[in-house]
Amino acid sequence: MVFAIVLFAITYVAMIVFDKYRPFIALGSAIIFIVSGMLPLNEIFPALDFNVLMMIAGTMGLVALFSESRMPERLADIILEKVPNVKWAIVSLALFAGVISAFVDNVSTVLMIAPVALMICKKIKINPIPVIIAIAVSSNLQGAATLVGDSTAIMLGSYANMSFMDFFFYQGKFSIFWAVELGAVLSALILLIMFRKETDKVPTGEKTPVKDMVPTYLLCGAILLLIVASFIPNTPGIMNGLICCTMFVIGLIYTWFKRKGEAKEVIKNAFKEIDFQTIGLLVGLFLVIGGIKQMGVIDWVADLMAKAGGSNVFLIYTIIVWGSVLFSAFVDNIPFVATMLPVIQGLAMKLGIDPTPLYFGLLSGATLGGNLTPIGASANITGIGILRKEGCDVKNSDFFKIGIPFTLAAIIPAYIYIWLVYGI
Numbered sequence: 001m002v003f004a005i006v007l008f009a010i011t012y013v014a015m016i017v018f019d020k021y022r023p024f025i026a027l028g029s030a031i032i033f034i035v036s037g038m039l040p041l042n043e044i045f046p047a048l049d050f051n052v053l054m055m056i057a058g059t060m061g062l063v064a065l066f067s068e069s070r071m072p073e074r075l076a077d078i079i080l081e082k083v084p085n086v087k088w089a090i091v092s093l094a095l096f097a098g099v100i101s102a103f104v105d106n107v108s109t110v111l112m113i114a115p116v117a118l119m120i121c122k123k124i125k126i127n128p129i130p131v132i133i134a135i136a137v138s139s140n141l142q143g144a145a146t147l148v149g150d151s152t153a154i155m156l157g158s159y160a161n162m163s164f165m166d167f168f169f170y171q172g173k174f175s176i177f178w179a180v181e182l183g184a185v186l187s188a189l190i191l192l193i194m195f196r197k198e199t200d201k202v203p204t205g206e207k208t209p210v211k212d213m214v215p216t217y218l219l220c221g222a223i224l225l226l227i228v229a230s231f232i233p234n235t236p237g238i239m240n241g242l243i244c245c246t247m248f249v250i251g252l253i254y255t256w257f258k259r260k261g262e263a264k265e266v267i268k269n270a271f272k273e274i275d276f277q278t279i280g281l282l283v284g285l286f287l288v289i290g291g292i293k294q295m296g297v298i299d300w301v302a303d304l305m306a307k308a309g310g311s312n313v314f315l316i317y318t319i320i321v322w323g324s325v326l327f328s329a330f331v332d333n334i335p336f337v338a339t340m341l342p343v344i345q346g347l348a349m350k351l352g353i354d355p356t357p358l359y360f361g362l363l364s365g366a367t368l369g370g371n372l373t374p375i376g377a378s379a380n381i382t383g384i385g386i387l388r389k390e391g392c393d394v395k396n397s398d399f400f401k402i403g404i405p406f407t408l409a410a411i412i413p414a415y416i417y418i419w420l421v422y423g424i
Helices: 002-017 019-035 041-047 050-068 071-082 086-101 106-124 128-144 151-159 176-194 214-231 239-258 260-272 276-294 297-308 313-328 333-351 356-372 378-389 396-423
Strands: none
Touching: 002 019, 002 276, 002 297, 019 276, 041 276, 050 071, 050 106, 050 214, 050 239, 050 260, 050 276, 050 378, 071 086, 071 106, 086 106, 086 128, 086 176, 106 128, 106 214, 106 378, 128 151, 128 176, 128 356, 128 378, 128 396, 151 333, 151 356, 176 356, 176 396, 214 239, 239 260, 276 297, 276 378, 297 313, 297 333, 313 333, 313 356, 313 396, 333 356, 356 378, 356 396, 378 396
């Protein structure tokens, strides 16, 4: 286990220092985990989250068709027409991403909103890096707001037998949705402060004509199907990925028959837009995390956090929230939440207390912690991948300037709210 911890630490430090080579570092570390036997061969495929990988590939392809139709330019024109200045254009996009992310996977949200944001940045000639980062962290924020907002929320709902409405009102009290929105309001103010100098008027002109509405219908259809699928019990684990890939394939078939002479070029460009470096990075991270899980590192960390609190419920709650924030800044939150849920249940039974504040503290901390680092959440990795494909050199400092204050502004109100409503 010690070797696994050392290798894991070296991997993440190397990815932060040598950020341009993250996919190769992650895949190289994954190979070491496999060759050394820390990740057994029969655990390789279970460690890979094919649902996320398929969602990224399918949605990137679908968004490429969406972008080629010139709909992002049209949406950008509409948004620019409604906002008073550049500052509000940026904040509006981030809030819009948050609203969608409360019902749709965070990665899909970033992939859908990013083309519109990039087009706005081009029209008003501003740096797209902070804009895309703001969209990514906003989408992560809302993951804990509803039962369908993130995989961790779905896991908690299933484990605690909570319904969709329980995230709004639970035990006769205002539930975690309101804690998240309280943080969203404060984090929106943080964004307004960060972009306070962007006060230039937004140029407006004639709206861009849309070539074809079908890619837009397919993208909207994918969003609707993702929402519907989240309410259907016992769906396959790769359902969301299948939806995104299926809609992409439908788009390709439609393009082949509809666009005729230019179909080959459009389809070729759609496949080019699939960011295989981001997919490679995620594959490597999934395998590395699978390796440390196999070696018992995650179980060890979970037990350590639980034992540190003793019998002081507030101290236990505090350790769970902030420990989850720090842990999720470097590790995918899904295996961590899966491990901590039974630990919390056992603690609650031992102490004779209601586990609700601990459950909600775990969910808020683990969901928001990913915003601390550029590799803490799949949405962050995806957003940075999009920027790099646009030729932008994204530095770690670019992310930290937004991610750290945004995370603190979101988690502190939620931390206080959950304890006051459910802990006292």
